[in-house]
Amino acid sequence: xxxxxxxxxxxxxxxxxxxxxxxxxxxxxxxxxxxxxxxxxxxxxxxxxxxxxxxxxxxxxxxxxxxxxxxxxxxxxxxxxxxxxxxxxxxxxxxxxxxxxxxxxxxxxxxxxxxxxxxxxxxxxxxxxxxxxxxxxxxxxxxxxxxxxxxxxxxxxxxxxxxxxxxxxxxxxxxxxxxxxxxxxxxxxxxxxxxxxxxxxxxxxxxxxxxxxxxxxxxxxxxxxxxxxxxxxxxxxxxxxxxxxxxxxxxxxxxxxxxxxxxxxxxxxxxxxxxxxxxxxxxxxxxxxx
Amino acid sequence: xxxxxxxxxxxxxxxxxxxxxxxxxxxxxxxxxxxxxxxxxxxxxxxxxxxxxxxxxxxxxxxxxxxxxxxxxxxxxxxxxxxxxxxxxxxxxxxxxxxxxxxxxxxxxxxxxxxxxxxxxxxxxxxxxxxxxxxxxxxxxxxxxxxxxxxxxxxxxxx
Numbered sequence: 001x002x003x004x005x006x007x008x009x010x011x012x013x014x015x016x017x018x019x020x021x022x023x024x025x026x027x028x029x030x031x032x033x034x035x036x037x038x039x040x041x042x043x044x045x046x047x048x049x050x051x052x053x054x055x056x057x058x059x060x061x062x063x064x065x066x067x068x069x070x071x072x073x074x075x076x077x078x079x080x081x082x083x084x085x086x087x088x089x090x091x092x093x094x095x096x097x098x099x100x101x102x103x104x105x106x107x108x109x110x111x112x113x114x115x116x117x118x119x120x121x122x123x124x125x126x127x128x129x130x131x132x133x134x135x136x137x138x139x140x141x142x143x144x145x146x147x148x149x150x151x152x153x154x155x156x157x158x159x160x161x162x163x164x165x166x167x168x169x170x171x172x173x174x175x176x177x178x179x180x181x182x183x184x185x186x187x188x189x190x191x192x193x194x195x196x197x198x199x200x201x202x203x204x205x206x207x208x209x210x211x212x213x214x215x216x217x218x219x220x221x222x223x224x225x226x227x228x229x230x231x232x233x234x235x236x237x238x239x240x241x242x243x244x245x246x247x248x249x250x251x252x253x254x255x256x257x258x259x260x261x262x263x264x265x266x267x268x269x270x271x272x273x274x275x276x277x278x279x280x281x282x283x284x285x286x287x288x289x290x
Numbered sequence: 291x292x293x294x295x296x297x298x299x300x301x302x303x304x305x306x307x308x309x310x311x312x313x314x315x316x317x318x319x320x321x322x323x324x325x326x327x328x329x330x331x332x333x334x335x336x337x338x339x340x341x342x343x344x345x346x347x348x349x350x351x352x353x354x355x356x357x358x359x360x361x362x363x364x365x366x367x368x369x370x371x372x373x374x375x376x377x378x379x380x381x382x383x384x385x386x387x388x389x390x391x392x393x394x395x396x397x398x399x400x401x402x403x404x405x406x407x408x409x410x411x412x413x414x415x416x417x418x419x420x421x422x423x424x425x426x427x428x429x430x431x432x433x434x435x436x437x438x439x440x441x442x443x444x445x446x447x448x449x
Contacts, residue, residue, distance in 0.1 A: 007293060007310030007356055030354065037313070037352050038333055050310065054357050078346070102422025103400070105334060107346040108353060190421050 002037070003046040009055055013138060013167065016053055020163045021140040023049045029165060030054070031074055034101070034109035035117040059112070059167055062086065068172040073112025073165070077101070080111060090171065092180040092198070096127045102190040112166045115148075118156040118223070121192040125152055125224035127182050128169065129216035130200035136168040143167065152223035175212070177203040179286025181279050184218065185271050187262065193219040194262045195271035197251075201234075201283040210234050210284075215247075215276060220255035220268050227251035230276055239284055244277035251276040297358050299324065300368030308355050315339045315350035317358075318365060326366040326395045330424075337423030340396035340403075341365050347403035349422070366395035369402060377445035378402055378437065385436035389427035396423045401437045410441060 010016040020027060028047035030036055031054050039045045053059070059072040064085045071080065080086055081097035100106055100114075100123045114124050115135070128148045135146050140163055151159045160166065174180065180200040184193035196218035204211040213234050215227040230251035234243055257268035292307040299322060308317060318324045318341065327350060330338030334352040341350045342364040369376040378401050381387070388394045397420060404411060404419030411419060416437045417430075425433065439445065 002311040002313075004309060004311055006291065007354075009356065009359075033354055033357070034334065034352055037354070040311075041333065052354070052357065054354075102334075102337065102349075103403070103419065104337065104340055104347045104349040104422045105352070108343075108348045 001043070002040045003043075005047055006049045007052060008049065009052045011055070013056060013058055013165070016051055016056060016165060017138060017140055017163070019049075019051045020165060023051075024162045027051055029116070031113040032076065032109035033113070034105045035113065035119065053165070054110075064089065066173075068170060071111055071169045071171075073167050073169070074110050075112075077106035077109050077111060077114070078103070081106065090131065090174075090180075092127060092182050092200075093131070093171075096123050096182045096198075099123065099184065099189070105190075111169065115151070115169070116158055116160065116166050118152060118154075118158045119192070120152075120155060120221060120223050121194075121196075121219035122224075123182070123184060123193065123196060123218065126196055126198040126216035126218040127180075128171075129224060129226055130180060130182075130198040130214040131171045131174070132200075132214070134170045135166055136170065137164045138167045139164040145170075149226060155222045174200070175202050177205065177211075177287050177290050179283040179288070179290055181282045181286060183275060183279055185275065195219050195257070195268045195275065197272065197275040197279045199276070199279045199283040201280065201287050203284075203287045209236065209238050211236070213280070213283075215251060215280070217251065217255060217272060217276075220257040220272055222256070225254065227254045227272075227276065229254055234280065239280065241277075244280055247280065248273040248276040293356055295355055295359055297361050297363060299363045300365060301362075310354070310356055312355040313351055314341070314343075314348075314353040314355045314358055314363070317355040318350060318363070324365050324367050328392055328395055330392065330396075335424070336393070336396075337400065337420075338393055338396040340399040340423060342399055342403055342406075345403070345406060347400050347422075364399075364402075366398050369398060376402070377440045377447055378405070380445050381436040381439045382433070385432050385439065387428060387433040387436040388425075393423055393425040393427075397425065397433055401433075401440075404437070405440065411437075413438065416441075 027049035059074040061072040063070040182198040184196035202212040230247040233247040252269045252273040328338035330336035339350040
């Protein structure tokens with residue numbers, strides 16, 4: 001049963017921040033509520049006050065500019081998935097969103113809510129890691145920027161201080177000859193990942209050498225993580241099957257998976273071992289076409 | 291403390307006071323009495339509680355009722371025009387797209403939302419359109435056949 005709470009629906013960001021400053025730890029922010037309401041129903045979260053920012057239209061936007069893409073925190077998954085500019089310039093983001101959850105959940109759930117929920121199995125964080133995203137959070141004292149890697153702290157824990165609110169996700173323009181891909185392994189298509197892998201690979205001009213690579217993993221550690229040792233195996237080299245296998249092995253060693261109803265710890269490691277080479281191959285193919 | 295919720299359900303305006311913790315499915319079923327919308331898993335998994343909110347399908351067990359303030363909600367009761375069933379409802383009947391019927395309101399709402407957005411979906415798009423809805427009787431094939439029949443224009447909209 002959900003416990004009673006007092007509900008505020010601020011009309012502006014300023015009002016929202018004032019409410020957060022006033023109620024501090026006793027209050028929780030709700031946007032689409034697609035994750036939060038489940039936790040509240042299980043009695044895991046019982047806030048006294050709820051600041052409902054679903055109607056905060058000033059944070060509902062997708063802006064494309066010279067310095068990259070900006071997505072407001074209250075933008076829904078479905079809006080991102082269907083955005084023409086995202087499909088054209090950041091197709092991996094639209095592909096990720098399409099598999100994030102059922103249509104109903106994507107229609108109401110928001111990107112900001114998902115990222116702040118801090119579920120290690122959620123889809124956006126690994127993709128944002130390989131796209132080098134920066135998050136903007138606002139508080140009573142002003143706003144600050146946090147790279148996505150520093151934002152995810154632990155199981156369901158993110159780097160928001162009391163009184164702070166995620167307002168925007170910024171993605172830089174990808175370098176030329178870059179291919180970015182994401183996949184997750186799951187039994188039911190619209191479910192959370194059992195393990196997920198995102199890869200962004202940049203080729204040097206014409207020489208076929210992997211100039212830069214980012215690999216991120218979901219659902220195999222307390223947060224989404226970068227597989228930096230696996231990246232090191234491939235960076236600056238011409239990709240070969242032997243190197244890919246080595247990278248898969250390195251990535252599997254970087255994980256700290258749990259065993260649960262979906263898969264054992266060993267199985268999750270094996271998924272990473274298989275998916276990292278597979279997705280790197282796909283990223284390479286995309287980079288060649290880019 | 292209760293808060294005011296003003297919204298429309300199937301075209302009918304409502305102005306009611308609800309506790310903030312009330313979910314949309316609870317308002318529809320328990321306060322308004324529209325029990326066509328089913329409460330299944332109560333955890334956003336089964337889709338039986340699917341309704342349309344401002345034209346989009348949502349799971350009403352996972353939407354705070356107050357977030358529907360000012361919105362237009364359509365439930366399965368709102369699909370028929372008078373006594374004339376909607377094309378999808380007719381097709382579901384003709385194709386036996388249910389056995390126990392518990393998932394049917396949600397299936398109808400998801401397929402209605404799909405056809406509103408994309409009147410000519412492919413078979414894959416139909417499958418994707420209902421993938422947030424679980425049916426334990428039909429194996430889904432009869433549901434997909436029913437939606438396909440509507441897509442092919444075999445059923446006309448009531449005037």
